[in-house]
Amino acid sequence: MMSLTSLSTSLYVSSFPRHHIYSAQQPRSNTRKSSKPTKKLSKLKPLKTPSTPFNTGGDATTYTRLPPRDDFSFDTPNTVFAELKLSDVAKQPLYTNTTTTSSSDSKEEEFFPYRNFEEISAFEYGNVGGDDDVDVDQVLDDGDKELEDLEEKEKGVPAVMRCFDRAKIYVKGGDGGNGVVAFRREKFVPYGGPSGGDGGRGGHVYFEVDASMNSLLPFRKNIHFRAGRGYHGQGSKMAGAKGEEVVVKVAPGTVIKDGKDGAVLMELLHPGQRALMLPGGRGGRGNASFKSGTNKVPKIAEKGEKGAEMWLELELKLVADVGIVGAPNAGKSTLLSAISAAQPTIANYPFTTLLPNLGVVSFDYDATMIVADLPGLLEGAHRGFGLGHEFLRHTERCSVLVHVVDGSGEQPECEFDAVRLELELFNPELSEKPFIVAYNKTDLLESSEKWISFKETLEARGIKPFSMSAMTRQGTREVISAAYELLSKRQKAEMGAEGYIFLTLLLYSSIVQRQRYLIRRIAGLMLRTTKPRAGRSPEAYMLPWQRSRALVDLPAGWTVPVNLNHVADMLQRQKNASINEFEISHDSSSCTWHVVGAGIQRFVQMTNWQYSESLRRFQHVLEACGVNKSLIKLGVKEGDRVVVGEMELVWHDSNTNIGPSNTRKDQEGSVKWPQWK
Ligand SMILES: Nc1nc2c(ncn2[C@@H]2O[C@H](COP(=O)(O)OP(=O)(O)OP(=O)(O)O)[C@@H](O)[C@H]2O)c(=O)[nH]1
Numbered sequence: 001m002m003s004l005t006s007l008s009t010s011l012y013v014s015s016f017p018r019h020h021i022y023s024a025q026q027p028r029s030n031t032r033k034s035s036k037p038t039k040k041l042s043k044l045k046p047l048k049t050p051s052t053p054f055n056t057g058g059d060a061t062t063y064t065r066l067p068p069r070d071d072f073s074f075d076t077p078n079t080v081f082a083e084l085k086l087s088d089v090a091k092q093p094l095y096t097n098t099t100t101t102s103s104s105d106s107k108e109e110e111f112f113p114y115r116n117f118e119e120i121s122a123f124e125y126g127n128v129g130g131d132d133d134v135d136v137d138q139v140l141d142d143g144d145k146e147l148e149d150l151e152e153k154e155k156g157v158p159a160v161m162r163c164f165d166r167a168k169i170y171v172k173g174g175d176g177g178n179g180v181v182a183f184r185r186e187k188f189v190p191y192g193g194p195s196g197g198d199g200g201r202g203g204h205v206y207f208e209v210d211a212s213m214n215s216l217l218p219f220r221k222n223i224h225f226r227a228g229r230g231y232h233g234q235g236s237k238m239a240g241a242k243g244e245e246v247v248v249k250v251a252p253g254t255v256i257k258d259g260k261d262g263a264v265l266m267e268l269l270h271p272g273q274r275a276l277m278l279p280g281g282r283g284g285r286g287n288a289s290f291k292s293g294t295n296k297v298p299k300i301a302e303k304g305e306k307g308a309e310m311w312l313e314l315e316l317k318l319v320a321d322v323g324i325v326g327a328p329n330a331g332k333s334t335l336l337s338a339i340s341a342a343q344p345t346i347a348n349y350p351f352t353t354l355l356p357n358l359g360v361v362s363f364d365y366d367a368t369m370i371v372a373d374l375p376g377l378l379e380g381a382h383r384g385f386g387l388g389h390e391f392l393r394h395t396e397r398c399s400v401l402v403h404v405v406d407g408s409g410e411q412p413e414c415e416f417d418a419v420r421l422e423l424e425l426f427n428p429e430l431s432e433k434p435f436i437v438a439y440n441k442t443d444l445l446e447s448s449e450k451w452i453s454f455k456e457t458l459e460a461r462g463i464k465p466f467s468m469s470a471m472t473r474q475g476t477r478e479v480i481s482a483a484y485e486l487l488s489k490r491q492k493a494e495m496g497a498e499g500y501i502f503l504t505l506l507l508y509s510s511i512v513q514r515q516r517y518l519i520r521r522i523a524g525l526m527l528r529t530t531k532p533r534a535g536r537s538p539e540a541y542m543l544p545w546q547r548s549r550a551l552v553d554l555p556a557g558w559t560v561p562v563n564l565n566h567v568a569d570m571l572q573r574q575k576n577a578s579i580n581e582f583e584i585s586h587d588s589s590s591c592t593w594h595v596v597g598a599g600i601q602r603f604v605q606m607t608n609w610q611y612s613e614s615l616r617r618f619q620h621v622l623e624a625c626g627v628n629k630s631l632i633k634l635g636v637k638e639g640d641r642v643v644v645g646e647m648e649l650v651w652h653d654s655n656t657n658i659g660p661s662n663t664r665k666d667q668e669g670s671v672k673w674p675q676w677k
């Protein structure tokens with residue numbers, strides 16, 4: 001039991017907020033870092049680590065720069081390049097074409113940006129592609145050793161390739177507007193009372209899927225997205241307007257990850273989907289809101305709450321049904337141009353295709369599929385060789401893969417094996433996807449000669465290959481029909497399994513939501529006293545579950561609501577942490593106590609210190625939420641520094657009645673924190 005003396009003990013602000021003290025000296029974060037490791041005092045009861053979601057976003061991003069112009073020079077040189085065989089690459093330097101004159105060397109360099117290709121090509125297909133010799137663990141071990149080299153190699157990937165399907169952006173919800181102190185002054189209305197209005201809420205940050213986008217290239221130029229801050233309140237109880245909302249448009253198939261730990265936050269797949277990512281800060285309350293029976297003339301108002309901010313990583317995964325994979329120069333783009341209206345660049349050199357091309361193949365009115373022509377794969381692609389994993393992940397979303405094998409190569413079987421191995425090493429699930437093998441360039445003599453042996457080798461392994469000539473279009477229809485068959489088989493199998501899940505989900509959601517709806521309707525009828533204000537969006541009057549509902553198209557025409565606002569909900573829950581949940585740590589070298597807790601820090605941030613009553617309220621809150629009591633228990637001494645959020649205070653043991661006059665022991669836990677509006 002605390003004595004009466006200790007009860008009146010309270011913290012007294014030695015100066016104004018800490019940021020004022022340090023503005024001319026060092027930033028506060030440095031002060032904390034430099035202090036010795038703090039001792040955690042576990043005897044405090046409501047210990048909860050304040051996991052703040054706010055990322056300071058200090059990381060620089062490479063996407064702010066435009067790629068150097070030289071990075072991409074696609075002017076096709078007049079020189080005729082000899083066809084390059086993968087197996088030859090290791091033996092001879094790239095593009096030492098006998099027909100090429102010395103003057104064209106510089107053009108070749110400009111034309112082919114991969115300076116380190118000789119190192120890449122040291123992986124010969126024939127070496128890795130053997131059936132039984134491959135020790136996957138060994139390959140992985142080797143990979144670890146070469147990680148350092150790899151980083152350098154990745155730099156060879158042109159900037160446009162790095163950026164089109166990946167981006168790092170900074171988003172920030174708007175800060176809330178400040179509340180104001182004002183009094184009604186009107187003729188014949190003496191003692192008009194407080195009339196300071198509340199500040200407006202900061203703008204939200206939304207993400208929306210834009211069907212017209214097919215890459216994340218726009219994020220190379222614009223990476224900062226800040227919602228507007230709420231307007232300040234005004235006299236006559238006028239509340240400030242809401243801050244401007246920000247809508248970040250992304251392409252279908254964008255995966256959003258936390259920039260800090262890389263955790264996947266959400267996937268936005270379907271055009272029109274909209275997700276509330278960051279909520280804006282709450283507006284501060286004006287003095288009209290502080291009016292009470294005991295304080296009819298409050299001279300206090302709050303500051304607006306700071307909006308949440310974070311860095312996000314965006315990653316685009318193509319949403320295609322069929323992915324065409326294979327070694328560089330195998331004829332993937334030629335196949336896509338033969339089966340669809342797409343016109344990808346086709347040329348006789350590796351890595352013609354740097355960005356995936358999409359084409360729509362239609363068999364009938366209702367039988368269409370999207371086919372993606374992916375850049376060429378090299379051995380070691382899973383570790384970043386060639387264009388590497390920059391696009392390997394696109395294959396993850398394809399339901400069926402078509403392997404195009406260059407029949408005119410020296411060892412087509414090895415080429416096929418190497419590509420399979422790369423896929424498996426990148427993601428074992430990829431090798432389990434249904435696939436078709438298309439042996440290409442059968443119009444050439446060297447290719448048709450090897451067809452029989454290739455076919456026999458694969459058939460011995462239970463794979464039925466197709467032969468085709470993408471250039472003359474002979475056999476391409478059979479290949480693509482087989483791919484379509486595999487696709488429809490897979491879709492049917494998926495629909496069968498999903499049907500049950502969807503039905504269960506629908507049933508569950510309809511029951512639960514109906515119950516919630518009824519409760520809210522009854523509560524709403526009982527509590528609603530105000531009429532909807534003009535000018536407010538209809539969304540403001542929706543029930544929460546209606547607001548967060550987004551309908552996702554399902555195969556059989558079913559629709560099921562999916563909550564895409566879970567990130568904002570989670571942030572809101574963290575922000576609304578109870579003020580009683582805090583943690584105290586002690587730095588004995590500097591005699592400093594740190595009180596850390598999301599609730600109490602938010603309270604400090606929203607306290608407007610320019611009003612004298614704010615200080616009294618702050619003291620009262622420290623007493624009531626148990627900070628003072630906990631510090632006394634832990635042995636705080638006269639003159640110790642106590643840091644709460646942005647405030648630095650000095651502890652005084654005092655019996656004088658400077659502290660809150662109405663401090664009572666049973667007030668602990670009675671502090672009410674305003675709820676989210
Ligand atoms: N003779 C013959 N040549 C072909 C055939 N298919 C493709 N080619 C040629 O092979 C070369 C490469 O074709 P692309 O379609 O660009 O190959 P790719 O697999 O897309 O190559 P990358 O995009 O660099 O990975 C071109 O010169 C094509 O004309 C074919 O069936 N027969």
Ligand SMILES: [Mg+2]
Pocket residue numbers: 332333334344345346352353373375
């Ligand atoms: Mg191509």
